[in-house]
Amino acid sequence: MNFYLAPMEGITTHIYRNALQRHYGGIDCYYTPFLSNKSFNSKELRDILPEHNKGFKVVPQILTNQPETFLAIAEKLQDYGYREVNLNLGCPSGTVTAKKRGAGFLSVPDQLDRFLDRIFAGCPLDISIKTRIGIEAEYEWADLLAIYKKYPIKELTVHPRYQKEFYHGTPHVEAFQLAIDTLKGSSIALCYNGDITSAESFHALLGKAPSTEAVMVGRGALANPEIFQLLRREEPAQSPKEASSLSPREKLSSFQAFHDEILMGYMGYMPGDQPTLFKMKELWGYMGQYVHAADSQLKQIRKAKRISEYKIAVQGILAQAPGRATP
Ligand SMILES: Cc1cc2nc3c(=O)[nH]c(=O)nc-3n(C[C@H](O)[C@H](O)[C@H](O)COP(=O)(O)O)c2cc1C
The missing domain is CATH 3.20.20.70 (Aldolase class I)
Structure with missing residues (x-):
């Protein structure tokens, strides 16, 4: 196959x-x-x-x-x-x-x-x-x-x-x-x-x-x-x-690395925050469920006007996702 x-x-x-x-x-x-x-x-x-x-x-x-x-x-x-x-x-x-x-x-x-x-x-x-x-x-x-x-x-x-x-x-x-x-x-x-x-x-x-x-x-x-x-x-x-071959902790750390690579990749060549935010918001329209993001958290992502706001919204999702590292 x-x-x-x-x-x-x-x-x-x-x-x-x-x-x-x-x-x-x-x-x-x-x-x-x-x-x-x-x-x-x-x-x-x-x-x-x-x-x-x-x-x-x-x-x-x-x-x-x-x-x-x-x-x-x-x-x-x-x-x-x-x-x-x-x-x-x-x-x-x-x-x-x-x-x-x-x-x-x-x-x-x-x-x-x-x-x-x-x-x-x-x-x-x-x-x-x-x-x-x-x-x-x-x-x-x-x-x-x-x-x-x-x-x-x-x-x-x-x-x-x-x-x-x-x-x-x-x-x-x-x-x-x-x-x-x-x-x-x-x-x-x-x-x-x-x-x-x-x-x-x-x-x-x-x-x-x-x-x-x-x-x-x-x-x-x-x-x-x-x-x-x-x-x-x-x-x-x-x-x-x-339904996952990874432990919750592995799942979360892979996702974070995956997400960060995409974010950095777009920030690396797109001018200003807006085009990168557009790309990331479109992706979150699909991938929120993978990390159990609540609708209110996804709304924070959609509302973000700057990358700094966006990152805080993503941190909020990942901090509550199953498998988060305990301090
Ligand atoms: C946002 C979006 C963009 C797409 N762009 C293309 C494209 O450039 N070329 C193409 O052949 N199909 C495109 N498609 C169709 C997908 O390749 C695929 O055929 C369709 O989503 C059905 O497969 P899926 O149910 O696994 O998503 C697009 C689909 C979506 C949702």
Whole structure:
């Protein structure tokens, strides 16, 4: 079984990836948030520079519907030493889909087919794809799979929701199983993505799609950075007490080191307090529960206007978390 960290725009940056790898690990591949222009801005460049991604596998993601743009970005990434790029056919946001990009590209399968034909003919790198199962109707998925089957896709990651569902409802695991059945015998590897948040949800997936060979985790990893270690265990956790492989004290000290590395990483290059605070507040929207933060404590984080206030709010949470060092 392979485990991947999902790309999450603005969150799974190289700062986050390095901290996650150092303090938790268990991840076979990290996908970057998408690039959509052939000239990289300084933020994008910083994110993909090999010296910022040492010691773990990274696959940069591309979001475009223009073959020339895709090929130009891939060529630049090749110059930085990358061997694989990932095509985003999953982004459901209105601004992206209105231009027939991301999941919006799935609404014009003939154009998508021609695009794939061009990029697979011209790309010097391996191409993997991350896809939704269509815009809104069940028949779309079989047609899309018939298109995908024609190309030497390195790996197809399926987030089995329709574009119109955004992140709502339950993933359609049966659509992932249809992909397994349809692509059997082809060279295309498959990866499941969507709502894996615990060993229980992972084992429920394996119950429904037992031949799953790779899983990509997004929000579940933000909420619990230890999740990959938990998923790698043979048996699902039996009780909440077993839902961590670390003692409460180890759990807290790993989290503190992880948190501090991210904070210092952003402070190291972002001007003033505000951009760093924005990043940290977004993260706390997911990870509060991991250290049992109360709503009132998370509110203090959201209210912080300076890093100094933010640090006091974080100290307040960690001082009350299980496993805190006794004075
Ligand atoms: C804040 C946020 C940003 C995201 N950015 C990207 C992105 O840049 N590229 C992409 O393919 N998917 C992106 N996604 C989708 C995730 O990669 C993933 O497919 C989705 O969250 C479902 O997986 P999960 O339930 O494990 O989170 C994003 C999701 C969130 C919540």
